[in-house]
Amino acid sequence: MKSDSWWKSLGFAIEGIIYAVRHERNLKIHTILAILILFFALFFKLKFLEYIILAITITLVIAAELFNTAIEYIVDYICKEESEEAKHIKDVAAGAVLTTAFGAIFVGYFVLFDRIKEYAGFALKRLPGLPSHLAVISLFITILLVVVLKAIFGRGEPLHGGMPSGHAATAFSILVSITYLTKDVMVIIMVFLLAILVCQSRVQLKIHNTTEVIFGAILGTSVTFLMYKFFL
Incomplete structure (x- = not known):
């Protein structure tokens, strides 16, 4: 029993x-x-x-x-x-x-x-050393794409709201550039945490929804990664 x-x-x-x-x-x-x-x-x-x-x-x-x-x-x-x-x-x-x-x-x-x-x-x-100006160019292209996509989706303002999140795209673009330029694990982790905090704050303040932030993060990461990949 x-x-x-x-x-x-x-x-x-x-x-x-x-x-x-x-x-x-x-x-x-x-x-x-x-x-x-x-x-x-x-x-x-x-x-x-x-x-x-x-x-x-x-x-x-x-x-x-x-x-x-x-x-x-x-x-x-x-x-x-x-x-x-x-x-x-x-x-x-x-x-x-x-x-x-x-x-x-x-x-x-x-x-x-x-x-x-x-x-x-x-x-x-094992990552090759690359010119630092590529980080600035990648960031500039990312921001331009954010503006274009916001115009296409027709939501939000250039610096506030809409699809995708420009802040998330910028944060993750910088993260990828720092990964290539510093190759320092501790620095990369710290910048990654900052990028996550940027994304979290945009959602918490209800400026963006989760989808817009994730899309922005993917955009910034992809554009910057491809820039470094093509210019090896």
């Missing part, structure tokens, strides 16, 4: 995880990232203890996200109307997730960065 009860409890727990992953976007992203990190970590020749630390850290992040989701559901169920208290509860729960996420970033940095730098550095050294 107890055995059956244990199996039922396990089934309910798994069902809860599946439901949360299926319906919660952030949890879905964290789960996909966790799988990718654990998979690629196998190629970095981590020590057993390092891999265990990485796995435990990822588990804590996902567990925090599950707790956050459960708390949000409870608050929404109890508080049928919006209230300041309900908002504070959700904010604190979200803060717990953010705290574990920052902790995971630090762990990932100390465990994985040297390995990533070693592999990425080897690949970057």
